[in-house]
Amino acid sequence: MSTYAALPKVELHLHAEGTLEPELAFTLARRNGVSLPFASEEELRAAYDFTDLQSFLDLYYATTAVLRTRRDFHDLLWAYLERSAAQGLRHVEVFFDPQAHTSRGVAFTDVVDGLHDALTRAGTELGITGGLILCFLRDRPVDEAARTLEEARTRLDVLLGVGLDSAEVGFPPGPFAGVFARAAELGLRRVAHAGEEAPASSVAEALDALGVERVDHGVRCLDDPDLVARLVREEVPLTVCPLSNLRLRVVQDLAEHPLPAMLAAGLKVSLHSDDPAYFGGYVGDTFDAVAAAQGLDDATAALLARNAVDGSFASPQRKADLR
Numbered sequence: 001m002s003t004y005a006a007l008p009k010v011e012l013h014l015h016a017e018g019t020l021e022p023e024l025a026f027t028l029a030r031r032n033g034v035s036l037p038f039a040s041e042e043e044l045r046a047a048y049d050f051t052d053l054q055s056f057l058d059l060y061y062a063t064t065a066v067l068r069t070r071r072d073f074h075d076l077l078w079a080y081l082e083r084s085a086a087q088g089l090r091h092v093e094v095f096f097d098p099q100a101h102t103s104r105g106v107a108f109t110d111v112v113d114g115l116h117d118a119l120t121r122a123g124t125e126l127g128i129t130g131g132l133i134l135c136f137l138r139d140r141p142v143d144e145a146a147r148t149l150e151e152a153r154t155r156l157d158v159l160l161g162v163g164l165d166s167a168e169v170g171f172p173p174g175p176f177a178g179v180f181a182r183a184a185e186l187g188l189r190r191v192a193h194a195g196e197e198a199p200a201s202s203v204a205e206a207l208d209a210l211g212v213e214r215v216d217h218g219v220r221c222l223d224d225p226d227l228v229a230r231l232v233r234e235e236v237p238l239t240v241c242p243l244s245n246l247r248l249r250v251v252q253d254l255a256e257h258p259l260p261a262m263l264a265a266g267l268k269v270s271l272h273s274d275d276p277a278y279f280g281g282y283v284g285d286t287f288d289a290v291a292a293a294q295g296l297d298d299a300t301a302a303l304l305a306r307n308a309v310d311g312s313f314a315s316p317q318r319k320a321d322l323r
């Protein structure tokens with residue numbers, strides 16, 4: 001076994017809703033009397049054959065219908081945490097999409113409190129630290145994001161930051177500048193998905209218009225050498241998700257994933273799982289997949305793990321423990 005298996009894993013790009021395995025989806029559907037448009041777990045899993053980001057998002061939002069109560073959100077994230085603890089997870093900054101739930105009549109506080117219950121329990125029972133990052137849906141109106149941020153003011157103590165996700169092409173970061181400025185005023189950290197399917201210019205726009213401290217995906221930055229130079233100079237962490245890129249056909253083959261080029265350029269890259277229930281792997285599996293497809297020497301594995309620690313919003317004390 002390679003030594004990377006023993007490295008402490010820090011997950012910075014993980015959507016809570018993307019950890020919903022078919023088994024739990026059907027359990028929650030039965031518990032809540034919600035029907036899923038699939039006859040069985042096998043049929044649902046067979047639908048995990050995506051052609052692009054949108055084809056995935058359609059299924060991802062459809063299955064969230066089973067999540068209704070504070071307990072559901074706890075059970076969802078707890079299942080992820082228990083499973084990932086076995087793969088060496090030590091710290092996780094969890095994205096969640098409140099608008100995907102409040103738009104269905106679920107209370108914002110039930111979403112946040114349920115997820116927070118699971119993280120609190122993980123601290124005591126698993127020694128895993130972490131926090132919650134509220135993501136705005138970029139394909140929904142800006143004023144809806146602004147209202148969501150106002151709702152979040154009742155839970156600022158349990159929120160680490162804000163992010164931006166969902167359909168990227170046609171939904172640039174710029175219009176969310178005001179919402180992100182307000183989030184910064186409230187003391188929240190800022191990240192955004194950029195350069196996943198949309199071009200490199202969307203990465204620069206996220207940095208300039210939103211003031212993000214970390215970029216999620218960012219793989220398309222390689223198309224623009226000036227942008228790469230800036231990301232290196234400013235040491236902007238990029239949370240790269242190879243299995244996601246493969247399953248959403250951003251790359252055709254893991255062997256061709258630009259991770260080595262990103263590392264060679266000196267970018268602050270780390271490895272993450274994005275939506276592990278849908279993309280075929282949790283954080284440890286992601287390291288395994290990269291190792292199998294591209295090789296992963298000990299120094300590179302250690303650098304990837306170290307970049308995740310450095311790029312996290314953990315306290316200086318916790319970062320020292322994780323290194």
Ligand code: ES4
Pocket residue numbers: 015018053060165166167193196244274275
């Ligand atoms: C997502 Cl892979 C990805 N990209 C953008 N938004 C998302 N939400 C959940 N997974």
Ligand code: ZN
Pocket residue numbers: 013014015165193216274
């Ligand atoms: Zn993502």
